[in-house]
Each structure stands twice: as C-alpha cells, then as structure tokens.
Amino acid sequence: MPEFWTFAVARDDLGRTTVAETKTPVLTDGEALLRVDRVGLTANNVTYAVLGDAMRYWEFFPGSAYEIGLEWGLPPVWGFAEVVESTVEGVTIGQRVYGYFPPASHLVVRPERVDETGFRDGAAHRASLPSPYNAYRSTVGDPAYRADQEDLLVLFRPLFFTSFMLADQVSDNGFYDADQLILSSASSKTAYAAAFELHGRGHRLIGLTSPGNVAFTSALGCYDQVLTYDEVSALSPVPTVYLDLSGSPSTREALRAHLGDGLVRDIAVGLTNQIPNAAAAGEVFFAPVQMRKRRQDWGRDGLDQRFAEAWQRFAGAAEQWVDVEAGAGPSGLRDAWLEVFHGRTSPRVGHIVQL
Ligand SMILES: NC(=O)c1ccc[n+]([C@@H]2O[C@H](COP(=O)([O-])OP(=O)(O)OC[C@H]3O[C@@H](n4cnc5c(N)ncnc54)[C@H](OP(=O)(O)O)[C@@H]3O)[C@@H](O)[C@H]2O)c1
Known part of the structure; x- marks a missing residue:
C-alpha cells in the first residue's frame, strides 16, 4: 500500500470507486500535515456525496489537492487523525484531533484560531463552507472524549x-x-x-x-x-x-x-x-443553524458542556446497540463504502476503517 493515497467515487456514479496514489505532501509556512487514522462510514457519508454539488460537500476536499481528475469526488468522513508535521505554533506532532477528513491517508491543513481545544482549517477553499466542518478538536481537554469510547465517537459524534x-x-x-x-x-x-x-x-x-x-x-x-x-x-x-x-x-x-x-x-x-x-x-x-442559536444562548462552553453530558448518557446506551465492524486501509474503505452505499448494512453494524 502506498504511503500517501486517496479513495474517491465517481461523482456521476457513486458506486464506481478508485484509489489513487498521491505525492508526498510538502508543507509551506502556516501548514500542518495530519495523518488520518480511524474513520467511520454510515449513510450520512453517502448523503454528503448525493448532495456533493448541491450542498458543496465536494468542495471540502477537492480532488485537485490529491491530483485526481474532476470526475472524481472525495466523500468526507469523520474520525481521528494525528499531527505528523507542523509549521504552526501550538499544533504539535503527535496531537490527536477529531474532525472532518477526506477518505485519504492524509490532509494538509492551515491551522487558525489555535488554542487548547484545537484549531480550524483556514485553507482559502474552506472559508465560505459551513464553519462547524472546519473545526479540529483536540482530544486533550475535550469534555466528550474518552479514550475507551473512540469508536463510538468516530461513528456517532456528528x-x-x-x-x-x-x-x-x-x-x-x-x-x-x-x-x-x-x-x-x-x-x-x-x-x-x-x-x-x-x-x-x-x-x-x-x-x-x-x-x-x-x-x-x-x-x-x-x-x-x-x-x-x-x-x-x-x-x-x-x-x-x-x-x-x-x-x-x-x-x-x-x-x-x-x-x-x-x-x-x-x-x-x-x-x-x-x-x-x-x-x-x-x-x-x-x-x-440551531448550533449558532445555542452558542449565543449558552456560550461555547455551555453548549460543549450540555453536549458532553447528553453524549455520555447516549453513549452508555448506544454501545449496546452497535457492533463495530473494523476494516483496514483503502480496500477496507472501499468495501465499507459499497456496503453502505448499496444499503446492505444491518442497522446494528457500524463500519469503522483503520487507515
Ligand atoms: N441534517 C443534518 O444535519 C444531518 C446530520 C446527520 C445525519 N443526517 C442524515 O440522516 C440520515 C441517516 O444517517 P445515519 O448516518 O444515521 O444512517 P445509518 O445509521 O447508516 O442508517 C442506516 C439506515 O438507513 C436506511 N438505509 C440505509 N441505506 C439505505 C439505502 N441504500 N436505501 C434505503 N434505505 C437505506 C435503513 O433504515 P430504514 O430501514 O429504517 O429506512 C438503514 O437501517 C442520512 O441521510 C444523513 O445524511 C442529516
């Protein structure tokens, strides 16, 4: 398996997939390199692809950044990644973050608003896209994070x-x-x-x-x-x-x-x-939209705290309701995509892929 690669689906036929090897990313000042580690796949990811043009989901991770033709789209996935290179103060090698990723081995980000909770990707092409998708949350200090619940977070957090x-x-x-x-x-x-x-x-x-x-x-x-x-x-x-x-x-x-x-x-x-x-x-x-309202009503910390409490209540129940099926690498990602896309996944199953 190449070190740097991306999975993609044909934008006009979401059941047609490819895996492309990509060049070793070279950072410029102000950038950091994330190695995408563990991601989930549910019907929600297929919806991103179905609405890829209408809701601009294809624009988060444009194929051009991965040297892949315009006919292909990178359906976004949620999960954990690790910082493996950084030119930005406060974004440190080994830092683990939760967020929105391409179905790829890596992502180059331009961290902004860096603080102890994480950072935002300030890449120009993401500036006009909905801001919650641009936030990368550090596991340290996240009230909803527990290391023993990572798979539940991968699958369920968004x-x-x-x-x-x-x-x-x-x-x-x-x-x-x-x-x-x-x-x-x-x-x-x-x-x-x-x-x-x-x-x-x-x-x-x-x-x-x-x-x-x-x-x-x-x-x-x-x-x-x-x-x-x-x-x-x-x-x-x-x-x-x-x-x-x-x-x-x-x-x-x-x-x-x-x-x-x-x-x-x-x-x-x-x-x-x-x-x-x-x-x-x-x-x-x-x-x-409701998140913006509650940020105003409750403040960012108030919303975080209420979410974390609700999440812990739910996670206690949800761990009984889901059987994690873990795949690995690009082929694991492709298999999970096709299972979910074709509606073959039992509701008890949660697909996770270790990249
Ligand atoms: N508006 C938002 O902000 C927002 C945010 C998150 C999720 N969502 C949406 O909520 C929906 C559910 O997402 P999820 O990730 O929770 O789904 P999921 O757990 O993967 O849902 C699986 C269920 O969806 C139905 N289903 C799956 N594939 C199908 C197919 N190919 N054809 C017909 N039915 C199929 C089946 O349910 P039944 O047999 O019960 O129909 C199946 O048990 C998605 O469309 C997602 O985009 C919206």
Whole structure:
C-alpha cells in the first residue's frame, strides 16, 4: 500500500470507486500535515456525496489537492487523525484531533484560531463552507472524549450532535403544538439518537422503518411505536410533525394523504434513500443553524458542556446497540463504502476503517 493515497467515487456514479496514489505532501509556512487514522462510514457519508454539488460537500476536499481528475469526488468522513508535521505554533506532532477528513491517508491543513481545544482549517477553499466542518478538536481537554469510547465517537459524534440539536430545536419550538412525532429511517443512528433525546418528554414518538429493521428498531426502546413504511394508515390522525430521514417520496405522499392538515410540520433531516428531499419537504433541518442559536444562548462552553453530558448518557446506551465492524486501509474503505452505499448494512453494524 502506498504511503500517501486517496479513495474517491465517481461523482456521476457513486458506486464506481478508485484509489489513487498521491505525492508526498510538502508543507509551506502556516501548514500542518495530519495523518488520518480511524474513520467511520454510515449513510450520512453517502448523503454528503448525493448532495456533493448541491450542498458543496465536494468542495471540502477537492480532488485537485490529491491530483485526481474532476470526475472524481472525495466523500468526507469523520474520525481521528494525528499531527505528523507542523509549521504552526501550538499544533504539535503527535496531537490527536477529531474532525472532518477526506477518505485519504492524509490532509494538509492551515491551522487558525489555535488554542487548547484545537484549531480550524483556514485553507482559502474552506472559508465560505459551513464553519462547524472546519473545526479540529483536540482530544486533550475535550469534555466528550474518552479514550475507551473512540469508536463510538468516530461513528456517532456528528450524528448525535445533529440529533441533540434536532431534539433541542423541536422542544425549543414547543413540539410545534403537535401530539406526535414521526421519524422515518427510524433504524438509522441519527434517527434513534434523536428519539433517545426526545423520548419521555410527553409526545408520542413513532418510528417508520423497513420490514427487516422493525425488530431492531423496536428493541431500542426509544420509540413508543414502530411501523413499517406500508403501515402509515395505522397512524392516529392527530397533529403530527414529520422528521424525514429517508427522503422517500412515497412515504411523504402516504403521510400527506393520510394525515392531511394534521401534518403540521414536514422537516427534511436526511435522505437515506439517496433522493434529495429539500424541495418536497416544508423545510430543511441543518444542525449548524440551531448550533449558532445555542452558542449565543449558552456560550461555547455551555453548549460543549450540555453536549458532553447528553453524549455520555447516549453513549452508555448506544454501545449496546452497535457492533463495530473494523476494516483496514483503502480496500477496507472501499468495501465499507459499497456496503453502505448499496444499503446492505444491518442497522446494528457500524463500519469503522483503520487507515
Ligand atoms: N441534517 C443534518 O444535519 C444531518 C446530520 C446527520 C445525519 N443526517 C442524515 O440522516 C440520515 C441517516 O444517517 P445515519 O448516518 O444515521 O444512517 P445509518 O445509521 O447508516 O442508517 C442506516 C439506515 O438507513 C436506511 N438505509 C440505509 N441505506 C439505505 C439505502 N441504500 N436505501 C434505503 N434505505 C437505506 C435503513 O433504515 P430504514 O430501514 O429504517 O429506512 C438503514 O437501517 C442520512 O441521510 C444523513 O445524511 C442529516
């Protein structure tokens, strides 16, 4: 295996993949080299690729930086990396950080706003992209970090952060005066983490899932009821909020037909079916928006602290719900990508790749 490489997918056919050897990166002043160490792959990473052009996810890690043609895209992944070279004070060799990475052996960053919590990549091409994706969090001093929970953090941290912010937004808005909340792709990590956060707050939570995932989803105990996509007509016609993580047009149609005006909010959160749903839904949930609000309300440390407490509660439960399947290197990454892309992964499995 070459020392420096990148995995990529064809932008017009996400099931076509390649691995390219890349040149040894040479740093200029103000840069640091990260060796990407351990990353996760879930449906969320496929969504980044599906929305690669529309939401500019391809722009975080442009193929040009890895000498790979424009037809290829680098789907971003989350995980841990280590600083292996640095020209920047405060960014030290051996420092371990959590963040957003290319599916590659390495990433050159231009650290800015360096402090004891980590740094931001100030590379010019990332400046106009959503800022939460540009932050690299040092493991030292991170209230959510525990060395024995690294794999859970790799898999769940961004997903749980979304779920935490989504649950917060829903309760911040008085549950939109609805009586019940429906989540599709209820077996997904993001959906069940949101249900975990919302469960027991006085509103009925209903999960919609595929027939094969009903048993898993019911056993989580996060939902008051779990139905298959074909059982929408069994829903009570009471004021309802729909949190759509599947993006399935037929499920949306069935809900609208069955609930009529009772469907008080229709919010696109995800699209596991790989069909963009922003236009069809009434609105789109984007975690950084609620995060900005809470940073103002609670301050950065206040938000960090609340997130860390919620994370520890969730992590205690989630470790029972996921079996980590660990692969290695570029071929492990490709195998995990294809499994997840083709929807062949059981909801119990969390793919991790040691690069
Ligand atoms: N808005 C945001 O800020 C934000 C942040 C994080 C995640 N999300 C989104 O939330 C969604 C869930 O992400 P995740 O990483 O939590 O997912 P995950 O745990 O990998 O979800 C797996 C589940 O998704 C469904 N699924 C997976 N592949 C599929 C396929 N090819 N076709 C149809 N259904 C498929 C199945 O659920 P069912 O059988 O239950 O349908 C499966 O059990 C993603 O679309 C992600 O982008 C949004």
